[in-house]
Amino acid sequence: MAEPSGKASRLLEHPALWRAGQLNQAPEALSTGFPELDAHLPGHGWPRAGLSEFLLDTTGAGELKLLAPLLKDLSRSEARWIAWVNPPFIPYAPALTALGIDVDRVLLIHPRDHKDALWALERAARSGGCSAVLGWLDERQLKVKDTRRLQLAARQGRAFSCLFRPAAAAAESSMAELRLKMAALGSGKLEVSITKRRGGWPVTGLNLTVAEPRRPAEIREQLSLWRSLRHPEDAGNEAELPALTNPTPAGATHAPASPGRLVH
DSSP states (O other), X not given: OOOOXXXXXXXXXXXXXXXXXXXXXXXXXXXXXXXXXXXXXXXXXXXXXXXXXXXXXSTTSSHHHHHHHHHHHHHHHOSSEEEEESOSSEEOHHHHHHTTOOGGGEEEEOOSSHHHHHHHHHHHHHHSSEEEEEEOOOTTXXXXXXXXHHHHHHHHHTOEEEEEEEGGGGGSOOOOSEEEEEEEEETTEEEEEEEEBTTBOOEEEEEEEOOXXXXXXXXXXXXXXXXXXXXXXXXXXXXXXXXXXXXXXTTOSSOOOOSSEEEO
C-alpha cells in the first residue's frame, strides 16, 4: 500500500481526527467516580469540554447520583458555577451538601420557554464561567443543529455539559460526543449503556451501584402535585423524585434561592 502524501499525513495526525479503538488519544476527561464506567470512556471519564447526553426512561432513575462525584470535585476544585438550566425539580441543598457539593457554586436558571432555555444553556457553556452545565430542554423543539451549537459552546467554554433527554431520543441524531442510556434496576443500582462514544463501539449492560435512596411516600405525593401544576400534560406520572432534589411547595414557583443562586 502506498504511503500517504505529506498533506494526507498531516491530516491523519490532526488531534481532532477520531480513530476507532484509540480511546487513549481522547481529549482531557474527568473521572466519573465509577471505575467500571471510566474503563469504557475516552480518557477514562466524562468529556472535560464537550456535550454528553443522558437518555432516560423516567426522571429519577439515578442520573444525578451518577454525576454526584463529578459535581463534588468541580465545586471544590474550581471557582466556577455549576449551572442547572430549566430543571424539572429543585436541587435539594441539604442533600447536595451531604455529598460534599459546595452549594455556593450552584446556579439555577429558570427560563421562560424553550428558546430562552437553549440560549441560556449555550451561553453558560460558552462563557467560561461554568465548570458544568446541566440542561433539560423541550424535546419536541430540540434540533440536531442545537446539539452542535451546544457541543461547540462546551468546547469553547471548557465546560462539562449534559443534556437529559428521554430514552426515545436514542433514535435521533445528535452531535453530543457521549451518549448514555440508563435505567433504574432497583436497590440503588443503575443499568448504563454507552450508545455513542469517541473512538469506540457501543457498550451495553454496565450495572453501577449509585446508592439511590428511596424517597418517602409523602415526598412523592408532593412531587406529583407539583408536576401537575407545572406540567399538566404529565399529570399521573409517578416517577421517582431524583436524588439530590426537592419538590417546589404547592403554590410556590421555586424553592428558596439561598444557598446558591436562582435566576429567572
